[in-house]
Amino acid sequence: MAMRVSTFGQTSAVLQNALTTQAKLSEKQIQQSSGIISSDYAGLGSAAGTLVDLEVEMARSSSYISTAEQAASRIEIMYSSLSGVSDLLTTMRSELSALSVTEDDDLASVTILAENYLEETASLLNTQYEGRYLFSGTETGTAPVDLGSYSVTDYTVPDTSYYQGNSDIVSAHVGSERNVAYGVTGDESGFEQTLRAFAYIADATTLTSEDIGALSDLLIEAQDAVIAQMATLGVKASSLESVVSSEEEVYAALSDLAAETISVDIAQVAVDSATYETQLQASYAALGSLSDLSLLDYLR
Numbered sequence: 001m002a003m004r005v006s007t008f009g010q011t012s013a014v015l016q017n018a019l020t021t022q023a024k025l026s027e028k029q030i031q032q033s034s035g036i037i038s039s040d041y042a043g044l045g046s047a048a049g050t051l052v053d054l055e056v057e058m059a060r061s062s063s064y065i066s067t068a069e070q071a072a073s074r075i076e077i078m079y080s081s082l083s084g085v086s087d088l089l090t091t092m093r094s095e096l097s098a099l100s101v102t103e104d105d106d107l108a109s110v111t112i113l114a115e116n117y118l119e120e121t122a123s124l125l126n127t128q129y130e131g132r133y134l135f136s137g138t139e140t141g142t143a144p145v146d147l148g149s150y151s152v153t154d155y156t157v158p159d160t161s162y163y164q165g166n167s168d169i170v171s172a173h174v175g176s177e178r179n180v181a182y183g184v185t186g187d188e189s190g191f192e193q194t195l196r197a198f199a200y201i202a203d204a205t206t207l208t209s210e211d212i213g214a215l216s217d218l219l220i221e222a223q224d225a226v227i228a229q230m231a232t233l234g235v236k237a238s239s240l241e242s243v244v245s246s247e248e249e250v251y252a253a254l255s256d257l258a259a260e261t262i263s264v265d266i267a268q269v270a271v272d273s274a275t276y277e278t279q280l281q282a283s284y285a286a287l288g289s290l291s292d293l294s295l296l297d298y299l300r
Contacts, residue, residue: 136165190225
Protein backbone atom coordinates (compact mmCIF):
# COMPACT_ATOMS: atom_id res chain seq x y z
CA MET A 1 0.00 0.00 0.00
CA ALA A 2 1.33 3.48 -0.90
CA MET A 3 2.06 5.88 1.96
CA ARG A 4 1.39 9.61 2.12
CA VAL A 5 4.65 11.55 1.73
CA SER A 6 3.79 13.79 4.70
CA THR A 7 3.19 10.82 7.03
CA PHE A 8 6.42 8.96 6.26
CA GLY A 9 8.35 10.66 9.06
CA GLN A 10 5.55 10.01 11.51
CA THR A 11 5.37 6.36 10.54
CA SER A 12 9.14 5.92 10.95
CA ALA A 13 9.04 7.49 14.39
CA VAL A 14 6.12 5.35 15.52
CA LEU A 15 7.77 2.22 14.12
CA GLN A 16 11.04 2.98 15.91
CA ASN A 17 9.15 3.59 19.11
CA ALA A 18 7.31 0.28 18.68
CA LEU A 19 10.57 -1.61 18.18
CA THR A 20 12.09 0.00 21.27
CA THR A 21 9.01 -0.81 23.31
CA GLN A 22 9.02 -4.38 21.98
CA ALA A 23 12.65 -4.81 23.10
CA LYS A 24 11.86 -3.46 26.56
CA LEU A 25 8.81 -5.69 26.84
CA SER A 26 10.85 -8.73 25.82
CA GLU A 27 13.46 -7.87 28.47
CA LYS A 28 10.78 -7.54 31.15
CA GLN A 29 9.16 -10.81 30.13
CA ILE A 30 12.52 -12.60 30.46
CA GLN A 31 13.06 -11.00 33.86
CA GLN A 32 9.57 -12.00 34.92
CA SER A 33 10.16 -15.65 34.01
CA SER A 34 13.74 -15.89 35.38
CA GLY A 35 13.42 -13.63 38.39
CA ILE A 36 16.80 -12.01 37.69
CA ILE A 37 17.91 -8.80 36.02
CA SER A 38 20.11 -10.52 33.45
CA SER A 39 21.90 -13.80 32.86
CA ASP A 40 25.15 -12.05 31.91
CA TYR A 41 27.29 -9.34 33.49
CA ALA A 42 26.71 -6.90 30.61
CA GLY A 43 23.02 -6.73 31.36
CA LEU A 44 23.45 -6.10 35.08
CA GLY A 45 24.64 -2.53 34.78
CA SER A 46 26.00 -1.12 38.04
CA ALA A 47 25.13 -4.36 39.86
CA ALA A 48 27.80 -6.25 37.89
CA GLY A 49 30.66 -4.94 40.02
CA THR A 50 28.87 -5.82 43.24
CA LEU A 51 28.10 -9.31 41.97
CA VAL A 52 31.73 -9.92 40.95
CA ASP A 53 32.93 -8.87 44.41
CA LEU A 54 30.43 -11.20 46.07
CA GLU A 55 31.39 -14.10 43.81
CA VAL A 56 35.06 -13.60 44.66
CA GLU A 57 34.22 -13.75 48.37
CA MET A 58 32.07 -16.85 47.79
CA ALA A 59 34.91 -18.59 45.95
CA ARG A 60 37.28 -17.76 48.80
CA SER A 61 34.84 -19.05 51.40
CA SER A 62 34.25 -22.22 49.38
CA SER A 63 38.01 -22.76 49.22
CA TYR A 64 38.30 -22.48 53.01
CA ILE A 65 35.49 -25.00 53.44
CA SER A 66 37.10 -27.45 51.02
CA THR A 67 40.52 -27.09 52.67
CA ALA A 68 39.10 -27.58 56.17
CA GLU A 69 37.09 -30.64 55.11
CA GLN A 70 40.12 -32.14 53.40
CA ALA A 71 42.29 -31.60 56.49
CA ALA A 72 39.56 -33.08 58.70
CA SER A 73 39.47 -36.19 56.52
CA ARG A 74 43.24 -36.57 56.86
CA ILE A 75 42.98 -36.17 60.61
CA GLU A 76 40.39 -38.93 60.72
CA ILE A 77 42.76 -41.31 58.93
CA MET A 78 45.69 -40.27 61.15
CA TYR A 79 43.59 -40.76 64.26
CA SER A 80 42.71 -44.25 63.11
CA SER A 81 46.40 -45.05 62.58
CA LEU A 82 47.30 -43.79 66.05
CA SER A 83 44.48 -45.82 67.53
CA GLY A 84 45.96 -48.87 65.84
CA VAL A 85 49.38 -48.16 67.34
CA SER A 86 47.82 -47.73 70.77
CA ASP A 87 46.09 -51.10 70.45
CA LEU A 88 49.41 -52.76 69.61
CA LEU A 89 51.00 -51.18 72.67
CA THR A 90 48.18 -52.40 74.90
CA THR A 91 48.63 -55.97 73.71
CA MET A 92 52.42 -55.88 73.98
CA ARG A 93 52.26 -54.47 77.50
CA SER A 94 49.99 -57.34 78.49
CA GLU A 95 52.23 -59.94 76.87
CA LEU A 96 55.37 -58.48 78.39
CA SER A 97 53.92 -58.33 81.89
CA ALA A 98 53.03 -62.02 81.66
CA LEU A 99 56.47 -63.00 80.40
CA SER A 100 58.48 -65.38 82.53
CA VAL A 101 62.23 -64.87 82.42
CA THR A 102 62.74 -68.61 82.91
CA GLU A 103 60.67 -69.79 79.96
CA ASP A 104 62.41 -69.61 76.57
CA ASP A 105 59.19 -70.51 74.77
CA ASP A 106 57.46 -67.48 76.28
CA LEU A 107 60.27 -65.21 75.12
CA ALA A 108 60.19 -66.70 71.62
CA SER A 109 56.47 -66.00 71.25
CA VAL A 110 56.91 -62.44 72.52
CA THR A 111 59.81 -61.73 70.16
CA ILE A 112 57.78 -62.99 67.21
CA LEU A 113 54.88 -60.82 68.30
CA ALA A 114 57.19 -57.81 68.69
CA GLU A 115 58.61 -58.37 65.21
CA ASN A 116 55.10 -58.45 63.74
CA TYR A 117 54.09 -55.37 65.71
CA LEU A 118 57.21 -53.54 64.57
CA GLU A 119 56.22 -54.10 60.94
CA GLU A 120 52.60 -53.26 61.64
CA THR A 121 53.53 -50.02 63.38
CA ALA A 122 55.69 -49.05 60.42
CA SER A 123 52.78 -49.82 58.10
CA LEU A 124 50.42 -47.67 60.17
CA LEU A 125 52.87 -44.76 60.12
CA ASN A 126 53.34 -45.21 56.37
CA THR A 127 49.63 -44.73 55.81
CA GLN A 128 48.75 -42.88 52.61
CA TYR A 129 45.62 -40.90 51.88
CA GLU A 130 44.88 -39.36 48.50
CA GLY A 131 48.43 -40.20 47.45
CA ARG A 132 50.02 -38.45 50.44
CA TYR A 133 52.00 -39.95 53.29
CA LEU A 134 50.40 -38.49 56.40
CA PHE A 135 53.27 -38.80 58.88
CA SER A 136 56.19 -37.43 56.80
CA GLY A 137 55.77 -33.75 57.64
CA THR A 138 55.66 -31.82 54.38
CA GLU A 139 57.62 -34.57 52.57
CA THR A 140 54.29 -36.09 51.61
CA GLY A 141 55.77 -38.10 48.74
CA THR A 142 58.20 -39.96 51.01
CA ALA A 143 57.31 -42.90 53.25
CA PRO A 144 58.19 -41.76 56.80
CA VAL A 145 59.37 -45.10 58.19
CA ASP A 146 62.12 -47.27 56.72
CA LEU A 147 63.13 -50.25 58.85
CA GLY A 148 65.71 -51.50 56.35
CA SER A 149 68.74 -50.62 58.46
CA TYR A 150 66.97 -49.95 61.74
CA SER A 151 68.35 -51.91 64.67
CA VAL A 152 68.12 -51.22 68.40
CA THR A 153 70.82 -52.54 70.71
CA ASP A 154 70.10 -50.24 73.65
CA TYR A 155 66.48 -49.59 74.53
CA THR A 156 67.45 -46.61 76.71
CA VAL A 157 68.80 -44.57 73.78
CA PRO A 158 66.30 -42.75 71.51
CA ASP A 159 66.83 -43.49 67.82
CA THR A 160 64.95 -41.85 64.95
CA SER A 161 67.22 -43.15 62.19
CA TYR A 162 64.19 -44.89 60.69
CA TYR A 163 62.51 -41.56 59.93
CA GLN A 164 62.65 -40.32 56.32
CA GLY A 165 60.39 -37.27 56.50
CA ASN A 166 61.06 -33.75 57.77
CA SER A 167 60.10 -31.81 60.88
CA ASP A 168 57.72 -29.39 59.16
CA ILE A 169 54.15 -29.60 60.41
CA VAL A 170 51.41 -29.69 57.78
CA SER A 171 48.83 -26.95 58.20
CA ALA A 172 45.58 -25.90 56.56
CA HIS A 173 44.98 -22.32 55.41
CA VAL A 174 41.35 -21.84 56.41
CA GLY A 175 41.06 -18.07 56.73
CA SER A 176 42.67 -14.85 55.56
CA GLU A 177 44.75 -14.85 58.74
CA ARG A 178 44.13 -18.35 60.05
CA ASN A 179 46.13 -21.54 59.67
CA VAL A 180 45.42 -24.76 61.55
CA ALA A 181 48.54 -26.88 62.09
CA TYR A 182 47.39 -30.48 62.29
CA GLY A 183 50.25 -32.64 61.07
CA VAL A 184 51.98 -35.33 63.13
CA THR A 185 55.46 -36.48 62.13
CA GLY A 186 56.69 -40.05 62.35
CA ASP A 187 59.57 -39.13 64.64
CA GLU A 188 57.29 -38.01 67.48
CA SER A 189 58.39 -39.40 70.85
CA GLY A 190 55.50 -41.85 71.14
CA PHE A 191 56.28 -43.40 67.77
CA GLU A 192 60.02 -43.49 68.40
CA GLN A 193 59.52 -45.18 71.76
CA THR A 194 57.09 -47.69 70.27
CA LEU A 195 59.44 -48.69 67.47
CA ARG A 196 62.42 -48.77 69.80
CA ALA A 197 60.71 -51.08 72.27
CA PHE A 198 59.31 -53.38 69.58
CA ALA A 199 62.65 -53.55 67.74
CA TYR A 200 64.60 -54.38 70.87
CA ILE A 201 62.16 -57.07 72.00
CA ALA A 202 62.04 -58.56 68.49
CA ASP A 203 65.83 -59.09 68.50
CA ALA A 204 66.17 -60.10 72.14
CA THR A 205 67.67 -63.49 72.97
CA THR A 206 67.28 -62.95 76.70
CA LEU A 207 65.39 -60.49 78.87
CA THR A 208 66.08 -59.97 82.55
CA SER A 209 63.40 -58.93 84.98
CA GLU A 210 65.00 -55.47 84.97
CA ASP A 211 64.74 -55.38 81.17
CA ILE A 212 61.10 -56.38 81.29
CA GLY A 213 60.33 -53.68 83.85
CA ALA A 214 62.19 -51.00 81.90
CA LEU A 215 60.61 -52.02 78.60
CA SER A 216 57.17 -52.05 80.21
CA ASP A 217 57.78 -48.49 81.41
CA LEU A 218 58.92 -47.53 77.90
CA LEU A 219 55.75 -48.97 76.40
CA ILE A 220 53.65 -47.03 78.92
CA GLU A 221 55.45 -43.79 78.01
CA ALA A 222 54.96 -44.53 74.34
CA GLN A 223 51.26 -45.20 74.75
CA ASP A 224 50.76 -42.07 76.86
CA ALA A 225 52.42 -40.01 74.12
CA VAL A 226 50.34 -41.65 71.38
CA ILE A 227 47.11 -41.08 73.32
CA ALA A 228 48.13 -37.43 73.85
CA GLN A 229 48.61 -37.08 70.09
CA MET A 230 45.17 -38.57 69.53
CA ALA A 231 43.68 -36.01 71.90
CA THR A 232 45.47 -33.21 70.05
CA LEU A 233 44.13 -34.47 66.75
CA GLY A 234 40.64 -34.48 68.24
CA VAL A 235 41.03 -30.82 69.19
CA LYS A 236 42.27 -29.97 65.69
CA ALA A 237 39.33 -31.83 64.15
CA SER A 238 36.89 -29.84 66.29
CA SER A 239 38.59 -26.61 65.26
CA LEU A 240 38.25 -27.51 61.59
CA GLU A 241 34.61 -28.47 62.05
CA SER A 242 34.02 -25.01 63.51
CA VAL A 243 35.70 -23.47 60.48
CA VAL A 244 33.46 -25.42 58.12
CA SER A 245 30.34 -24.46 60.06
CA SER A 246 31.32 -20.79 60.20
CA GLU A 247 32.32 -20.57 56.55
CA GLU A 248 29.15 -22.33 55.44
CA GLU A 249 27.18 -19.58 57.18
CA VAL A 250 29.34 -16.95 55.49
CA TYR A 251 28.88 -18.61 52.11
CA ALA A 252 25.12 -18.82 52.57
CA ALA A 253 24.94 -15.13 53.50
CA LEU A 254 27.06 -14.14 50.49
CA SER A 255 24.94 -16.33 48.24
CA ASP A 256 21.79 -14.62 49.49
CA LEU A 257 23.33 -11.20 48.85
CA ALA A 258 24.37 -12.25 45.35
CA ALA A 259 20.87 -13.49 44.60
CA GLU A 260 19.40 -10.29 45.99
CA THR A 261 21.78 -8.20 43.88
CA ILE A 262 20.57 -9.66 40.58
CA SER A 263 16.96 -10.38 41.50
CA VAL A 264 14.07 -8.27 40.26
CA ASP A 265 10.91 -7.03 41.92
CA ILE A 266 8.44 -9.38 40.24
CA ALA A 267 5.47 -7.16 41.05
CA GLN A 268 7.17 -4.10 39.57
CA VAL A 269 8.27 -6.05 36.51
CA ALA A 270 4.68 -7.19 35.97
CA VAL A 271 3.51 -3.57 36.11
CA ASP A 272 6.25 -2.51 33.67
CA SER A 273 5.34 -5.35 31.31
CA ALA A 274 1.69 -4.33 31.32
CA THR A 275 2.69 -0.72 30.62
CA TYR A 276 4.89 -1.71 27.69
CA GLU A 277 2.17 -3.97 26.30
CA THR A 278 -0.27 -1.04 26.38
CA GLN A 279 2.28 1.24 24.70
CA LEU A 280 3.02 -1.39 22.08
CA GLN A 281 -0.64 -1.90 21.30
CA ALA A 282 -1.02 1.86 20.92
CA SER A 283 1.96 1.99 18.57
CA TYR A 284 0.55 -0.83 16.44
CA ALA A 285 -2.79 0.94 16.31
CA ALA A 286 -1.09 4.17 15.23
CA LEU A 287 0.86 2.33 12.56
CA GLY A 288 -2.35 0.80 11.29
CA SER A 289 -4.03 4.18 11.01
CA LEU A 290 -1.08 5.75 9.23
CA SER A 291 -0.78 2.91 6.74
CA ASP A 292 -4.42 3.36 5.73
CA LEU A 293 -3.53 6.73 4.18
CA SER A 294 -2.26 6.21 0.62
CA LEU A 295 -0.46 8.56 -1.75
CA LEU A 296 -3.50 8.44 -4.06
CA ASP A 297 -5.74 9.72 -1.27
CA TYR A 298 -3.34 12.58 -0.73
CA LEU A 299 -3.29 13.62 -4.43
CA ARG A 300 -7.03 13.34 -4.83
